[in-house]
Amino acid sequence: MRPDLRAYLLGDDGHRVFGPGPVDLLERVGELGSLRAAAIEMGMAYTKATRLVRDAERAFGFALTERTVGGSGGGGSQLTAEARELIERYRAFERTSRWALSASYETCFSGFADVPRLGCVVMASGEGARFGGAPGEKLVAPLAGVPVLERTLAALPADLLDVVVVTRWDAVEELCRRLGVRCVRAAGPLKSDTMRAGLEALGHRAGCLFVTGDQPLLSEKSVRSMVAALTHEPTAIVRLAWRGRAANPVLWPNDTLGALARLEGDTGGRVLLDGHAELEGRVRLVEAADERELADVDTPEDLARLECETKGTGSFVSFQK
Template sequence: MSDLELPIRGRTYREPEGPHSVVVRGRDIEAALQHVASREDCRSLAVISLPTTAPDLTVLAGRRLLLVDGDSGRLRDFAELALRADVEVEWIRSARPPFDRLAAALLPIGAIVLAAGSSSRMSGPQKLLLEVEGMPMVRHAVESASDGGCQQVVVVYSAREVKEAVGDSAELVHNPDAQTGMASSLKVGLRALRPEIEAAAVLLGDQPLVGSRTIAALLRAWRREGSRPAVAVSKKRDSDEGTPGRRAVHWTPPVVLAREMWDDLNALEGDAGARQILDGHPELLDTVPAPGRPDDIDTPEDYAKILTLFPRRKSRKRA
């Protein structure tokens, strides 16, 4: 459909299978609109370098349209026409299509922060309320998801104290069945994501060292053309060191899960979450190295170890 070379997941040159997005140059917009009219599963259209004359955009009603052009007036004219046609429209003023913004608009990703655990191995208060650098650790996960580029952030909680700690920094969803295991929280989170969300980035509330750069790296990897349905952080196993023939990495959350996997995820039970699927089907998973540390905190010793990474600053003496 277009000679535009952009490495975005699911971009269309041939007739695609399943839900997809279309990216075209302005000169090919008529062909793109014909494609959209014939395919209900074409969710969004991106047009790079707009034509001088805007076509009828009513076929895009209820779908997403992204406009990229260096001419402000042309962008405004197209956007006004799209809005009148009940199209969800976004525009970027740029002569060249920026990959990250274009991919984010076509493939929005929501975050699910799993924060409904019982902290059974921690003595004392709910572990997600423990402070790391002056902030409850669950808030670190929320900030990483938001700053890393997730367009929606949902926190699944069980304890009232966790809800209060999160406050208005994210959408909150209660899981009344949290005691049955992580799978129930994952399903609650998936149901809370908006219809336009194409994938879920699943974070654990007890991984305060996973930063926004890690989330951004995962989102970027998942949105690349040719990526698998799931993308997670790679982690080296101590037991694999120096063992010939053994795979030297395995995966750990956070993990990005494509919408096409959600039916299988919603059928899960117990405490293993997405691992129940991905460990049995490694062909579904890509792993990427990440700049952050995916350590999770389960015991007082884990928390003490994390705190050693953030030594308290000595107070200055007043002159």
């Protein structure tokens, strides 16, 4: 299954004045040096070809062809400079329109029929030095009896997202194996290493959600709302927020993923937004239902506080494959 597009230019009266047929005709005129020969090659009546050219000339206000005289064929037609510029502009418009259509289709139909779901990279490579213990230990530490990372994974709906956990730690890999979650190793200790490994593992996607593995109170409802926001506006950069304060996770559209994969150093996607007004203008915030959704676990005290705040609420669910 794939989308299709026919890009037409309409006059002020709403009637088509230029599109796939006329541009093909003009390109053949340029190749063959004859409007009549171009029409014959396309299986089109010469009267129709003449009408298409004349209608377009009236709409644009300049000539598209000019007669040539002499030669073995007794004369013909050649394109004007304006016609060549029109062809170039139209083809560029057509290419970008097709790209936008494809991106929108893959986003709006992600997970439907044969269209891949959106990707999700769970960042689980940090050492967690402030938490203490073995590197990565905080991600498997229990919160109300369930590992922190498992609670984060529970918020990621399998019908919307293909999830890959990126880590450097055996304990995280073992937890993912137990849960049946795909896990890959980062090539290095930097955030950019983790992001790149996740994107490479997922392959082409219409968009990708980046989630920190130590965000255990993230809710599935909020993640679904973020995906809905991207589906509504396929070029948006969607961020979870609380009272207008942007935070993690972040859902990036397809046209930004290449730049994310090329990042270097211990930096995340924020570096793409800093100083880039066009990207900043595409950020859309989705309000979390609770401020605690934005909390991450950096220290044992953070973990203890979250345990106290959530005890008895019944708000946690275990990961379901």
